[in-house]
Amino acid sequence: MSTSSDPFIRDCAAVREKSPLVHCITNYVAMGINANALLAVGASPLMSFCPEEMEEIVGIASALVVNIGCLDRHEIEGMKIAAATAHRLGKPWVLDPVGAGASRIRTQTSLDLIRDSHPSVIRGNASEIMCLAGEQITSRGVDTSVLSSDAVEAAKALAISSGAVVSMSGPVDYITDGTTVLTIANGHPLMSRITAMGCTASVITGAFIAAGEDTLTAARNAMALMGIAGERAAERASGTGSMEMHFIDELSTFEPSDYARSIRI
Amino acid sequence: MSTSSDPFIRDCAAVREKSPLVHCITNYVAMGINANALLAVGASPLMSFCPEEMEEIVGIASALVVNIGCLDRHEIEGMKIAAATAHRLGKPWVLDPVGAGASRIRTQTSLDLIRDSHPSVIRGNASEIMCLAGEQITSRGVDTSVLSSDAVEAAKALAISSGAVVSMSGPVDYITDGTTVLTIANGHPLMSRITAMGCTASVITGAFIAAGEDTLTAARNAMALMGIAGERAAERASGTGSMEMHFIDELSTFEPSDYARSIRI
Amino acid sequence: MSTSSDPFIRDCAAVREKSPLVHCITNYVAMGINANALLAVGASPLMSFCPEEMEEIVGIASALVVNIGCLDRHEIEGMKIAAATAHRLGKPWVLDPVGAGASRIRTQTSLDLIRDSHPSVIRGNASEIMCLAGEQITSRGVDTSVLSSDAVEAAKALAISSGAVVSMSGPVDYITDGTTVLTIANGHPLMSRITAMGCTASVITGAFIAAGEDTLTAARNAMALMGIAGERAAERASGTGSMEMHFIDELSTFEPSDYARSIRI
Numbered sequence: 001m002s003t004s005s006d007p008f009i010r011d012c013a014a015v016r017e018k019s020p021l022v023h024c025i026t027n028y029v030a031m032g033i034n035a036n037a038l039l040a041v042g043a044s045p046l047m048s049f050c051p052e053e054m055e056e057i058v059g060i061a062s063a064l065v066v067n068i069g070c071l072d073r074h075e076i077e078g079m080k081i082a083a084a085t086a087h088r089l090g091k092p093w094v095l096d097p098v099g100a101g102a103s104r105i106r107t108q109t110s111l112d113l114i115r116d117s118h119p120s121v122i123r124g125n126a127s128e129i130m131c132l133a134g135e136q137i138t139s140r141g142v143d144t145s146v147l148s149s150d151a152v153e154a155a156k157a158l159a160i161s162s163g164a165v166v167s168m169s170g171p172v173d174y175i176t177d178g179t180t181v182l183t184i185a186n187g188h189p190l191m192s193r194i195t196a197m198g199c200t201a202s203v204i205t206g207a208f209i210a211a212g213e214d215t216l217t218a219a220r221n222a223m224a225l226m227g228i229a230g231e232r233a234a235e236r237a238s239g240t241g242s243m244e245m246h247f248i249d250e251l252s253t254f255e256p257s258d259y260a261r262s263i264r265i
Numbered sequence: 266m267s268t269s270s271d272p273f274i275r276d277c278a279a280v281r282e283k284s285p286l287v288h289c290i291t292n293y294v295a296m297g298i299n300a301n302a303l304l305a306v307g308a309s310p311l312m313s314f315c316p317e318e319m320e321e322i323v324g325i326a327s328a329l330v331v332n333i334g335c336l337d338r339h340e341i342e343g344m345k346i347a348a349a350t351a352h353r354l355g356k357p358w359v360l361d362p363v364g365a366g367a368s369r370i371r372t373q374t375s376l377d378l379i380r381d382s383h384p385s386v387i388r389g390n391a392s393e394i395m396c397l398a399g400e401q402i403t404s405r406g407v408d409t410s411v412l413s414s415d416a417v418e419a420a421k422a423l424a425i426s427s428g429a430v431v432s433m434s435g436p437v438d439y440i441t442d443g444t445t446v447l448t449i450a451n452g453h454p455l456m457s458r459i460t461a462m463g464c465t466a467s468v469i470t471g472a473f474i475a476a477g478e479d480t481l482t483a484a485r486n487a488m489a490l491m492g493i494a495g496e497r498a499a500e501r502a503s504g505t506g507s508m509e510m511h512f513i514d515e516l517s518t519f520e521p522s523d524y525a526r527s528i529r530i
Numbered sequence: 531m532s533t534s535s536d537p538f539i540r541d542c543a544a545v546r547e548k549s550p551l552v553h554c555i556t557n558y559v560a561m562g563i564n565a566n567a568l569l570a571v572g573a574s575p576l577m578s579f580c581p582e583e584m585e586e587i588v589g590i591a592s593a594l595v596v597n598i599g600c601l602d603r604h605e606i607e608g609m610k611i612a613a614a615t616a617h618r619l620g621k622p623w624v625l626d627p628v629g630a631g632a633s634r635i636r637t638q639t640s641l642d643l644i645r646d647s648h649p650s651v652i653r654g655n656a657s658e659i660m661c662l663a664g665e666q667i668t669s670r671g672v673d674t675s676v677l678s679s680d681a682v683e684a685a686k687a688l689a690i691s692s693g694a695v696v697s698m699s700g701p702v703d704y705i706t707d708g709t710t711v712l713t714i715a716n717g718h719p720l721m722s723r724i725t726a727m728g729c730t731a732s733v734i735t736g737a738f739i740a741a742g743e744d745t746l747t748a749a750r751n752a753m754a755l756m757g758i759a760g761e762r763a764a765e766r767a768s769g770t771g772s773m774e775m776h777f778i779d780e781l782s783t784f785e786p787s788d789y790a791r792s793i794r795i
Binding site for chain 2: 027028029030032033069070071072073074099102103104105106193194195196237238239240241242244245
Binding site: 047 | 602
């Protein structure tokens, strides 16, 4: 297997080489770790939610990530302008529908963004994906109470109805365009005990779809990178504080060919 | 002493077992460490300050924490709806009156929340507690310039007038319902050189009053956990950066029976 | 050379002794690390952007730092009140024009703040400084695409037109009042792979101009401290996650006389 023929190695190299500028409208909990994760993998973060500059900022960015974790009326306005601008300019963008199902405004904002501005990727946990696919579940905030394997059909349905790649994280991650379903079995339970890990998966996905050739493949490679970095970090962690530090260290130093051999599907 | 008869061990076990969903309206400085601290002790954090979803979010939460650290008009609206909803639904909630005394809007917002929505616990430093108790002091932002021991009478008076348990942090923490005064002498000076440690004490208090049986005891146990984790972290710290990491590691791995033996009053 | 005669040692001691209260209107990405960096060097942070309390908060602070990283209409209002109050009260203040040139609202807000409220120090990267000096460049978000050495003339021109000390960071930092140009060659490439390092330089600058005697010298000493702490942290770092931790550890434990010997100009 040559370096260039492996899609994971190729996408990681593309992120480092192109250093895509990823514009993030993300929640306040996640901003620091999201910016550091993007810098670690070789991308450039830009955080802004000011409606007045949304068109200019999206115009210079390579990809957009909209995370509805800390939404309010003012931010929703910024999110909608940003997403519409990305769609109009043909720039790839990721929707992270944090807490969809936990409140009407979260569910409705997610559905509005999907309907009006067609995200390239919808990345969430099983309860969020099932909520957006129209399944009746009860959400417990941002946690997932549904096993991913039960939700694969919902993910496929949402991919078909929205036209987006759906990337659903859990003990096994499912990434689907509605027809093909890819899986990533990497990861570690400690990852769910650090805040904003899902949000970080979304911004890494943004970097990969900006630099990669194929959205489905790039979204899958982003989840593989997250999962393996989490496994490696957990080996050295003495708790969840050092887990976060080692995770960022991994993202900033990993060897793509080494990681490629660790992918489990 | 059996495990079940020790209130500290019992409350720690209850937090881990029940994993209470703690809704935090906290300041932007504290959001990351607060979410990670809650996850570390076994609780589930949910951060939102959007007025439109406050009633739904409080409805699914086990406890609410309102921290006025980064207040503005819009957030004050969300705080008031959240606190009123918690009071109406009988859910326990913690007020952290950050910087009360430093500006009129901080003092007034704190007093409004206490009068209208009756917090279960008011957790602050001595200058904040004395301000809310009506004592004349000059505040120097979020620092405390008053020794806790001088402020115990103010804490008791505030507990009686508000009906809340008052948890006042300092070199010695005082926790009182106006009649009984409990003390915790654990802690380390390095803790005051990490931002948002007081805010973290408030969210941990939120988790403990959600899972514990008695508010006064639970508030005291939360402060004991904070103090001992700080002492243990300081033993391994090489500065304030590693202090923060070791502190979260401690919260995520501590042995309740071991910590119970380290409580100093 | 006696301790008191070295300006770096003298300024570091002054920060630790006076513990200036630094009021920061900073972006949400930077808030945590900025507060921890200020605490580490011995200063006291206070974060607030609430227009209603701006005059009171600036009144009790020793210095103000305005960082436009996450601006919106509401925050711009708070920034302008805070800067005007600092100017009126004769308190030193630092402007960090994050992303000036990336959008019209960022450029215009920076120019308004300079014209109306006369910052003591403008601290930015080369692309931001050149934008404010009126040079035509294309900005790529918050990154700098211009070598600092090419921009020294722009920095001098901006210092003269604004009356501020201009502190321009890059592989070599240039600090100028328009006549004298000081340089600091310390630093490490890993620093640019951690988010909010520029913002951190700005708040450290705020602490130093609050405690030091001379603005130009204090601004230069702040950059020296940043650069040397970064070099020392990089020696021990295993990636960008541990780099950030070691950097804060350095700021909280450094020996001024040791660092003074490491300054490269």
